[in-house]
Amino acid sequence: MATVTATVGHSGVSALLKNLRGHRAVGKLLLLAVAAAVIVPVLDSHWASGTWPGALTVDLSAPLGRASGWIIDNRDSHPLFLYFFGYVSSAVVLSVRAVYVVLLAAGWAGVTAVAALVAWRTAGVRLALGTAAAFLACGLLGMWVPTMQTLALMVVAVLASVLLGALLGLAAGLSDRTYRALRPVLDTMQVLPAFAYLLPVVLVFGIGVPAAVLATVVYAAPPMARLTALGLRDADAGVMEAVTSLGATARQRLQTARLPLARKELLLGLNQTIMMALSMAVIASVIGAGGLGDRVYQALASVDVGAALAAGIPIVLLAVVLDRVTGAAGERLGSDSGATALRWAYAAAAALA
Incomplete structure (x- = not known):
């Protein structure tokens, strides 16, 4: 009887081990459990305090x-700062100043009328009335000049973000290798806290508008790059096959098929870039952005709730108006992008013939 019991027990264990070998995940878990059972006691015998061992720490404060210190000492004399970063800073200042002068020259009536006209052309009368009411509310709150300062800075920052993001997205959308290389960079740019951008930019450009614009660009460009790459990589296979069968070159396929098919994603990227840039308005005021963000920052410093709300409401109104206008434009352009791309493809083939 004992022999029979031992035989049955041995066969049961063998069957259990055979079943475990059939499940690769269970086998990996068992391997990890055995490794932990061996490694943890060894580590505990050397570092049993529960804190991270000092011998395994790396001090980055000294090299950073x-x-x-080198940047501060050479910022006014090194050719890199004089002939590259200096020109970038001057271009940013001149661009923001030019947009601001145009907005002030147009006056509150001109800016409100143009904004309402664009909203009406994009999404109809209701959004046009809402846009006009939003801009008029900025004036009624006594925040017209700060609103124009913020709007001028946002125009330059959004244009630079869209240009940079579109170029990166174009490269990532057309090349798998570039896409794999850019993914961790874009992930880092989006996950890194916004305040982390400020100090490196201030070290290079100093406190002022250039540092605020460039910090905003770094923060707002990744959504445009991601959505541009997504739109180009997810182009309709049927349209692309039709364009290829017509003998179009790679450049013609990009211009007549991929970009028209990706218009909805491109406008969504523009929408997200605008929202990200406006979210930096208050944060960038710490390094000299000015405008509405500076009013909010000063009100927070003095614990003036009324002044903070008076400056924060125009930021919200700008965000809502720009979000609705760009969202409506994306829906309008995305509805017939496939048919438009196919028409462009046939037109290009006819021109080549």
Whole structure:
């Protein structure tokens, strides 16, 4: 009887081990459990305090301090700062000033009328009336000049973000290798806290409008790059096959098929870029952005709730108006993008013939 019991028990264990070998996930878990059972006691015998061992720490403060000291010492004399970053800073200042002068020259009536006209052309009368009411509310709150300062800075920052994001997205959308290389970079740019951008930019450009614009560009460009790459990579296979069968070159396929098919994603990227840029308005005021963000920052510093709300409401109104206008434009253009792309493809083939 004992022999029979031992035989049955041995066969049961063998069957259990055979079943475990059939499940690769269970086998991996068992391997990890055995490794943990061996490694954890060894580590515990050396570092049993529960805190991270000091021998395994790396001190980055010294090299980073030397790098920041070198930047401060050479910012006014090194050719890199004089002939590259200096020109970038001057271009940003001139661009923001030019947009601001145009907005002030147009006056509150001109800016409100143009904004309402664009909203009406994009989404109809209701959004046009809402846009006009939003801009008039900015004036009624006594925030017209700060609103124009913020709008001028946002125009330049959004244009730069869209240009940078579109170029990166174009490269990632047309090349798998570039897409794999850019993904961790874009992930880092989006996950990194907004305040983390401020100090490196201030070290290079100093406190002022250029630093605020460039910090906003770094923060707002990734959505445009991601959505551009998504639109180009997810182009309709039927349209692309039709364009290829017509003998179009790679450049013609991009211009007549991929870009028209990706218009909805491109406008969605523009929408997200605008929202991200406006979310930096208050944060960038810490390094000299000015405008509405500076009013909010000063009100927070003095714990003036009324002044903070008076400056924060125009930021919300700008965000809502720009979100609705760009969203409506994306829906309008995305509804017939496939048919338009196919018509462009046939037109290009006819021109080549």
